[in-house]
Amino acid sequence: MPGLRAPSDYSGEPPRHPALKINAKQPFNAEPPRAALVKSYVTPIDMFYKRNHGPVPIVDNINSYRVSIGGLVKEPKQLSMDEIRSLPKYEVMATLQCAGNRRTAMSKQKTVRGVGWDVSAIGNGLWGGAKLADVLELIGIPKLTATTPLGAKHVEFVSVDRCKEENGGPYKASIPLRQATNPEADVLLAYEMNGEVLNRDHGYPLRVVVPGVIGARSVKWLDSINIVEEECQGFFMQKDYKMFPPSINWDNIVWSERRPQMDFPVQSAICSLEDVDFVKQGRITVNGYAVSGGGRGIERVDVSTDGGKTWVEAERYQRSGSQYVPEVNGDKWAWVLFKVEIDVSDRAEIVVKAVDSAAGVQPATVEEIWNLRGILNTSWHRVRVTNSLRAPVSQL
Amino acid sequence: MPGLRAPSDYSGEPPRHPALKINAKQPFNAEPPRAALVKSYVTPIDMFYKRNHGPVPIVDNINSYRVSIGGLVKEPKQLSMDEIRSLPKYEVMATLQCAGNRRTAMSKQKTVRGVGWDVSAIGNGLWGGAKLADVLELIGIPKLTATTPLGAKHVEFVSVDRCKEENGGPYKASIPLRQATNPEADVLLAYEMNGEVLNRDHGYPLRVVVPGVIGARSVKWLDSINIVEEECQGFFMQKDYKMFPPSINWDNIVWSERRPQMDFPVQSAICSLEDVDFVKQGRITVNGYAVSGGGRGIERVDVSTDGGKTWVEAERYQRSGSQYVPEVNGDKWAWVLFKVEIDVSDRAEIVVKAVDSAAGVQPATVEEIWNLRGILNTSWHRVRVTNSLRAPVSQL
Numbered sequence: 001m002p003g004l005r006a007p008s009d010y011s012g013e014p015p016r017h018p019a020l021k022i023n024a025k026q027p028f029n030a031e032p033p034r035a036a037l038v039k040s041y042v043t044p045i046d047m048f049y050k051r052n053h054g055p056v057p058i059v060d061n062i063n064s065y066r067v068s069i070g071g072l073v074k075e076p077k078q079l080s081m082d083e084i085r086s087l088p089k090y091e092v093m094a095t096l097q098c099a100g101n102r103r104t105a106m107s108k109q110k111t112v113r114g115v116g117w118d119v120s121a122i123g124n125g126l127w128g129g130a131k132l133a134d135v136l137e138l139i140g141i142p143k144l145t146a147t148t149p150l151g152a153k154h155v156e157f158v159s160v161d162r163c164k165e166e167n168g169g170p171y172k173a174s175i176p177l178r179q180a181t182n183p184e185a186d187v188l189l190a191y192e193m194n195g196e197v198l199n200r201d202h203g204y205p206l207r208v209v210v211p212g213v214i215g216a217r218s219v220k221w222l223d224s225i226n227i228v229e230e231e232c233q234g235f236f237m238q239k240d241y242k243m244f245p246p247s248i249n250w251d252n253i254v255w256s257e258r259r260p261q262m263d264f265p266v267q268s269a270i271c272s273l274e275d276v277d278f279v280k281q282g283r284i285t286v287n288g289y290a291v292s293g294g295g296r297g298i299e300r301v302d303v304s305t306d307g308g309k310t311w312v313e314a315e316r317y318q319r320s321g322s323q324y325v326p327e328v329n330g331d332k333w334a335w336v337l338f339k340v341e342i343d344v345s346d347r348a349e350i351v352v353k354a355v356d357s358a359a360g361v362q363p364a365t366v367e368e369i370w371n372l373r374g375i376l377n378t379s380w381h382r383v384r385v386t387n388s389l390r391a392p393v394s395q396l
Numbered sequence: 397m398p399g400l401r402a403p404s405d406y407s408g409e410p411p412r413h414p415a416l417k418i419n420a421k422q423p424f425n426a427e428p429p430r431a432a433l434v435k436s437y438v439t440p441i442d443m444f445y446k447r448n449h450g451p452v453p454i455v456d457n458i459n460s461y462r463v464s465i466g467g468l469v470k471e472p473k474q475l476s477m478d479e480i481r482s483l484p485k486y487e488v489m490a491t492l493q494c495a496g497n498r499r500t501a502m503s504k505q506k507t508v509r510g511v512g513w514d515v516s517a518i519g520n521g522l523w524g525g526a527k528l529a530d531v532l533e534l535i536g537i538p539k540l541t542a543t544t545p546l547g548a549k550h551v552e553f554v555s556v557d558r559c560k561e562e563n564g565g566p567y568k569a570s571i572p573l574r575q576a577t578n579p580e581a582d583v584l585l586a587y588e589m590n591g592e593v594l595n596r597d598h599g600y601p602l603r604v605v606v607p608g609v610i611g612a613r614s615v616k617w618l619d620s621i622n623i624v625e626e627e628c629q630g631f632f633m634q635k636d637y638k639m640f641p642p643s644i645n646w647d648n649i650v651w652s653e654r655r656p657q658m659d660f661p662v663q664s665a666i667c668s669l670e671d672v673d674f675v676k677q678g679r680i681t682v683n684g685y686a687v688s689g690g691g692r693g694i695e696r697v698d699v700s701t702d703g704g705k706t707w708v709e710a711e712r713y714q715r716s717g718s719q720y721v722p723e724v725n726g727d728k729w730a731w732v733l734f735k736v737e738i739d740v741s742d743r744a745e746i747v748v749k750a751v752d753s754a755a756g757v758q759p760a761t762v763e764e765i766w767n768l769r770g771i772l773n774t775s776w777h778r779v780r781v782t783n784s785l786r787a788p789v790s791q792l
Contacts, residue, residue, distance in 0.1 A: 030480060143540075144580060184578065185539060243755050245698060247707060263754035294690065299655065302641060323540050332482065358638050358659035358689050359757045359772045361765060369757060376755045 003065030003219065004205065006057045006162040006170075010119035015058055016133040016282055019048035023115050027052040030203070034271040038337055041319060042093075043123035044262050045194055050201045051098050051121065053163040053236075057200075057221040066089035067189070072152040073139045074339035081205055084189060087130040087138075090257030092186045093319075094211040094333035095291050097122040097216060098198050099241050099261060102377035109366040112374030113250075119381065122289065127209045133183045141227070146178040148227065155180040156226040157208050173217045174232035175210055175262070186333065189222065191227050210380035211333035212293045212378075213262045214356040216241045225368040231260065246370045253372065259376065266362055268301060268354035269337075269381045285344050288381075290316070291335035292356035300336045301338040307349035308364065309340040310378065314352075319332040332360035343386065344385055353380045398461065399618065402558040402566075403451045410596040412454060413442040423448040423559075424597070427516035430667040434733055435682040436491075439519035441590055445511030446597045447494050447517065447561040449567050449632075453617040455550060455594075455781060458627055461601055463585070467622035468548040469535045480585060481556075482525040483534075489584045489715075490607040491687050492614060493513045493518040495637050496656060498773035500670075505678065505762040508770030515777065517667035518685065520731050529579045532716030537623070542574040551576040552622040553604045553615035559631070568630030569613045571606055571658070573623070582607050582729065585618065598729065605717045607691045607729035609658045610772075612637045627656065642766045649768065655738050657771065660689035662758055664750035666735075679739055679784045684777075685733035686712070688752035694781035696751040697734040703745035704760065704776065710736035740781055749776045 010390050011027045020030035022161060032047040059065060070076040099120035100114050107116065130156070133143055147153050159171040179185045191198055198204045202218030210217045216236055230235060240256040268290035273279070290298045302311040317337045318330035330336075342350070353362045362370040366379045406422045416426035428443040455461060458477060466472040496510050496515035503512065529539055530553070543549050555567040575581045584605040587594055594600045599616030606613045612632055627633065637722070638654040664686035669675070686694045698707040713733045716728035726732075749758045759765050762775045 043593060173678075177582070182580065201438065243695065243751065245696060245707060245709060245751075259753070261755060263692065265754050265756040294692070296690070299639065300641060308455070311641060313641060355639065355641075357655070358661050358756075359765075359774075360661040360754075361759050363757050363762060364764060368754075368760060 003061045003063070004057055004059050004160050004223065006160050007055045008063060008162065010055050012058055016050065020050070021118070023117060026389060027054050028056070029115045031117060031349070034120055034274065035393060037120050037289065037330040038124070038271040041124060041317065041337060042126055042194055043129070044048055045196065045199060045202070048125065048202065049098060049121045049272050050337045051215060052161070052201070053167065054161040057160050059205055062205055067206060067222050068224040069135070069139050069227070070158070070224065071228050072148060072150040073141065073227050075138055079135070082196070084130050084135070084191065084206065086101050087134045089128060090131055090186070091126055091128045092188055092209065093117040093124065093126050093143060093209060093331040094209060095124045095335040096209070096215045097264060097267065097291065098264065099216055099264070099375040100212040101267070103374040106370060106374045106377040108282065109370050112372055114374045115357045119271065122335070125189040125267060126194050127188055128195070129188040129190035129209070131195060132187040132189055132208070133181050135189055136181055136389040139160050140182060143181050143183060148177070151229050152227040153177050153226050154231050156228050156232045157222060158224045158226065160221045163235070170220060170223065171236060172232050172234035173214070173237055174228065175217055182294070186220060212295050214241060214289050217247050217262065233258070240373065242373070242374065243375060246367070249372055265378050266290070266292040266296070266298070266354050266356040266360045266375060267378045270350060270352050272381050273350065273383045275383055277383060277385050279305065279344060279385045279387060283341055284344055286314070286340050286350060287337065288352055289335045289337055290354035292360060295332040296356040296358050298321065298336045299352055299357050299359070301336070301341045302340060302353050302355070305342050305344055305348045307382070308351045312336035312340060312342065347384070347386045350385060351380050351385045399457045399459070400453055400455050400619065402453045402556050404558065406451050408451065409456055412597070416446070417514070417702050419513060423450050424452070425511045427596065430514065430516055430670065433516050433519070434667040434686060437520060437713065437733060438522055439478050439592055441592065441595060441598070442520040444521065445494060445517045446528055447611060448555040448557070448597070449563065451558050455601055458601055463602060463618050465531070465535050465621040465623070466542060466620065467552070467624050468546040469623050471535065472558065473532070473535055477587065479588065480526050480531070480602065483530045485524060486527055486582070486584060487522055487524045488584055488605065488607060488729060489520065489522050489727040490582070490605060491518060491520045491731040492605070492611045493660060493663065493687065495610040495660070495771040496610055499770040502766060502773040504768045505766050508768055515667065518687070518731070520754070522590050523586040525584040525586035525605070527579055528583040528604070529577050531575055531585055535623070538578060539577050539579060541577045546572070547625050548623045550624050550627050551630045551714045552624050553618060554620045554622065554788040555615050556617045556619040556773050560761070563631040566619065567615060567632060568627035568628050569615050569633055570624065571613060578729050608691050610637060610660050612657065633676055636641060636769065637771060638769070640767045640769070645768055660749050660769060660772060661774050662688040662692070662694070662752040662756045663774045664688070664748050664758065666746065666748050666779050669746065669779045669781060671779055673779060673781050675740060675781045675783060677741060679737055680737050682710070682738055682746060684734055684748055684749035685731045686734055687758060692752040692754050692756065693728060693756070694732045694750055695753050697732070698749050698751070699736045699738060700747040701744045702739060703778070704747045708736060708738065711735035712722070743780070743782045746774050746779045746781060773781070
């Protein structure tokens, strides 16, 4: 595609904030420190996790950039940025979460494959752009279409980036046409993040944002959109990001037996403490986030100081700028931040778990959901605190 | 409302199948034996659980029956059955589940209030009727409306039945206007069940069916529909069917702190065995159901014979008549039936749990989700089997 290209090496990477914890350098994968995440409801761009699969693409000439729309359509189209900007602009508050968030903790149970992430492969952004449903109307596919007369049922997004060779070409993913054409699903072709022009790490000049779904489907550096009969057959849809039972290992795996993960379940984490932390005995404030997929809101956040025997409910917040404002049926695609004051004694295991609006719960242990790819570790988040520097971690 | 009335006593109740287990006589609350549930994908009408809050209403004259549509509308309407039948007819396969399903098992942990139910307060029906979204268009509310110019945001359904006095008049519930006007939410005003005219126990002449949501919102014997600004303030929305944390008891409950439960989480149960059963040592077939709310499909059903240490995956089925047919992205609002052959020895604890398409899981124990009203017991379903009649249950 003219205007946008993927370099073959990492010499042209954009600058990044030095506070990010780098989990992989090439391709660049990094997350902010926990504490940075709960400083604001909308995650600052430079503190938003970066999850790339190759060198960051480069725009040589924004005026010649076009996104192609083809596949099972009567009249394929190439849209310029001006044409996309001329469609009604929507701003959607949506939390993106990498399916591998909290993978490192899952690996402690039994090793899993994939980039190691702490609890910060997640961020909340205000995404600005055109609704995909409006874009698809331009090529003659009406709102609320599940199947077109030509038999199309899925919408495939293809990036311009170069993934590793074993991952088979550019990054791709698809979503059902039913979701793509439903204006209430709020799927965007986004050109803005937090009111600014999308930056290079996050998909400049144009990316997909699929709210309520694992980040892997929100394709960056968009090259083309294909209207297709079958779900995308790319590596990251068919050979990755699927949920397997704990009994499946690398010897008995059959990828085709499972569906690509889309929607994610209820999740929460403590961000004001590290997994093993030293605190002064007494009253402390615990902060963190809770979120669920599919537009399900958070109904409750429970915090325990005795490893899960008894619980207190945390306060929840949304839509804060610098101020916290109580959350009431707020941004359906976005996380809530929570805050609770608790008393800790000598040693304590602090635990958080959330309940979503569908009464969905997090599993108490990693064992219940361990999977060889280490995706969606949504087990209760446990942090051990002590006020004695002499206590070895293993005794906590 | 002319044509339809609620009697003041129980002398005019309809006949019911003698195999139903009656959990309360007046009002009538009954469920089928477990084994009956898994005999067919579509639950026969006489084996479908009955959950009434008063005497069953009586239609004196179907020709004079009207459902009123009022509230924040410019032109209130009264629709006859002929007018509703003249709208496009849809058939939606949807599982209805009482929020109190499996309450009896929750009470074993610590007593809860409410009608006791085993695992069969659930059934799968083929519902025929008009889409609520089409009906609302008749009064000038277009598809995909979240708020009307008059400020309406909810749709309230009012039954004609007489609940107990403390429950404050006729049975009522509401759903968000956004859901009511979304044709993909498949909310029906149903006049047929499994291809037959709706029978009296299930809401004749007209009921609401809200797929993917607890049964309490699918109001039967519909008298009126109100287009309103606020969520319904009726007893069963505000003082019942809400999810509270385990720490809340009847002394510290504040009903207004929680939202009415709508969508339900992933659920499963074994139906071919009672909770403590005597079986011959060797190979047995385990059957049951799994379902999730919100249109989330079932991704996997796991069965354990060692209390949850190791698991095997069960086969899943949908759309069977008398024949089982493998389920492939099938009826999104409906359950799947499952089947697995397992070897049992002397004594075993057989456990089932399901995973939904959002990777939602069931909690391992009742403790995690115990709530004073005993709703949504979705903990792993455990059945103990033995082949020795001498083993006391307490030792299993």
